[in-house]
Amino acid sequence: MFVSATYRLVMSCPDRIGIVSAVAGFLAEQGGWIVEASQHADAEQGWFFMRYEIRADSLSFDVDEFRQRFAPIGTRFDADWRITDTAAPKRVVLLVSRLDHCLADLLHRWRSREMQFDIPCVISNHEDLRDFVEWHGIPYHHVPVPKDDKQAAFDEVSRLVDEYRADAVVLARYMQILPPELCVKYAGRVINIHHSFLPSFVGAKPYHKAFERGVKLVGATCHYVTEELDAGPIIEQDVVRVRHDDTAEDLVRLGRDVEKSVLARGLRYHLEDRVLVLGNKTVVFD
Template sequence: MDPEVEVEHVLTIACPERTGIVHAVTGLLLKEGRDIVELKQFGDHRAGQFFMRVGVAGPEAEGLTERMRSDFGALAADYQMDWTLTPKGTKKRVLIMVSKFDHCLNDLLHRARLGELPIEVLAVVSNHTDHQGLAEWHNVPFFHVPVTADTKPAAEARLLELIGKFDVELVVLARYMQVLSDELSRQLTGKTINIHHSFLPSFKGAKPYHQAWDRGVKTVGATAHYVNAELDEGPIISQQVQDVDHTYSPEDLVAAGRDTECKALSNAVKWHCEGRVFLYNNRTVVLR
């Protein structure tokens, strides 16, 4: 390979906090002949945890990624690190779920098509058939998986089958209006992002914009969060807000909220897939 060609990698680290972590990591990268092009870190003294994301660059070489992973392994073990090392731009394998509202689905597919998101959308799953044409226009397979109270276990089994078939790394609930079972939520912990059409923790559950209107809010927003077994209680990744006033009807609030939903969700997906989001306990650290 041409030694003048440079390649970039992204290193992410989460570990117990202790002295010397940054020195040890940067020292090893220097030994590997890597230049640091980005470095973000955060030490949570209360929790005793340390988080770090490093962008590194250097000459291409045969087997470079695997060699770097092997060399970093001993250091990672010494510091009890949960870590990843991936070539920059590696696309995550994504499955999107949607119900009747299509704005978030359309936004994600469009951004993926333009290369704004480091994702490969492998499938769209819906409990309705409304958006089959949109998915197929983007050359993405569409799967109709209807859900009723009686068929919910079978529907979730079908979803897991599709996740396995496409080797999915991230599930995105783009206004999917079915509540996942506790068991499925546990299986997908840390691998499923939901957009809630409200500014959590306020106005959870059904019709949050109508709840907001009843309270006379002056700001509406949207919250993208990881899914867990508690409805709308998962760790928050991204939020967007928009100012409103007393002249807005509930329908106006719904319309105003669409843009915030799209932006909050696309940010969450982007940051997750770029290795910027660290999940611990019921919180996230986002290094960006």
């Protein structure tokens, strides 16, 4: 059965008896038809997570009234919660440098409607990918990041992100480190793909470090950006096996395939409201 639009209710709170009963009972009283339900209790932290997807046409009110009616339950359980409408695709601003494999993959998924999101613009510190991006009909903003005036550049990046009303920002192999103030301003909204299976080989040239170490697996990590470099909550990871006769360049080639798929999966989980953060860990209802 095809359902054209749903509302997603995502909530986390201190664990206690009666949470599921209260939320499910509330939805039943409103006539809400639940099409997907996920929940997890973290016994160590004493924290509870849930994600419900509800048919929009089963409710007699819109998403704003849904939020108003649900608010007392959120207050009752001292919860962090949100309700989103799948009829309104999230707006994702992409940041890139010169490497295009992650960008190309996301543009393909966007253009084919494999993933439901809008790309209001692409921002880059180089001009190299302008023609490719503009061929897709997407505005391209070149914002150089000179070593002697990075602050002005990132002020402009922030202005553009705000102007385009971005719900999320993806660093699709953007080879610049965001300043702490932007990490704080957009906390939980900036997604990065790091070309390493973190926490191993942080920083620059991780494949070459992995080659020197003689590892048998290389991977990629999709994570939220925080003030600490390459240390934010991890959304998704994957690896590929390395042979003894693979060169450093082979590791780079193998790793780029993993980067594309890991970033796409991580972004999909984020767009579908499947990621809940607690400290430096995530619960991913995949």
